[in-house]
Each structure stands twice: as structure tokens, then as C-alpha cells.
Amino acid sequence: QVQLVESGGGLVQAGGSLRLSCAASGRTFSTHAMGWFRQAPGKEREFVAAINWSGGTRYADSVKGRFTISRDNAKNTVFLQMNSLKPEDTAVYYCAADPLRYRLAVSGTSYTHWGQGTQVTVSS
Numbered sequence: 001q002v003q004l005v006e007s008g009g010g011l012v013q014a015g016g017s018l019r020l021s022c023a024a025s026g027r028t029f030s031t032h033a034m035g036w037f038r039q040a041p042g043k044e045r046e047f048v049a050a051i052n053w054s055g056g057t058r059y060a061d062s063v064k065g066r067f068t069i070s071r072d073n074a075k076n077t078v079f080l081q082m083n084s085l086k087p088e089d090t091a092v093y094y095c096a097a098d099p100l101r102y103r104l105a106v107s108g109t110s111y112t113h114w115g116q117g118t119q120v121t122v123s124s
Contacts, residue, residue, distance in 0.1 A: 009118030022095030038091035
């Protein structure tokens, strides 16, 4: 069982940066691939980034070059560094765990555990 808790959200001006963290409980963190998703008001949840157990990564085109996903298996934590933020990045951001450690899934249905979300608001 993996429990996930996100932190690091907040209000930032366009062009600014935020770093999200997702702390995982349980001994199986290192064997899971991890992902970040987001959901803006009135929109469907969308894939942002994923990282597998060996550090391979995948990004949505909308964040490529601006966001960086990383993980620290010793600390059971996954990070999302967000730079050059835009108003359209405003959303609730969720981290999620995928039990297939090699996978870099873009579909939310591949992830079996989810955090409660953290709000990111980018002002223009």
C-alpha cells in the first residue's frame, strides 16, 4: 500500500517557479513509477509528467522544457520543478503511483494510488 501526500503548491506570478513534492509512505515506493497530473476547473484531468524506477521520464508537450520531474528513492519523494509558469498552468496538481515500475504511463487509469492534490495558481 502506498499513501501519497503532495505539498508545495501556492500562488505565483506568471514567469515564476514552484517546486511540488510528493511524499510516499510504504516500503514499495522505489518499485513504483510515479506521475503528476493536473485538473483545472471545468476541465478533465490531464497528464503532466512521469518518472519510472530507473529515472526515465516523460512529459506532456505543454510542459516540456519548463517542468522537471525527479525522485529521491531514499526519501520516498517525487518532485515536480515548475519554471516559467503560465496562467494556463493553474490547476490542482496530483501525484500518483503506478505499480509497473518500468512504465511511463500517460493514462490515469494506469495509476493505482493518488494523493489529495495541491493547488497551483498562476496570476497574469
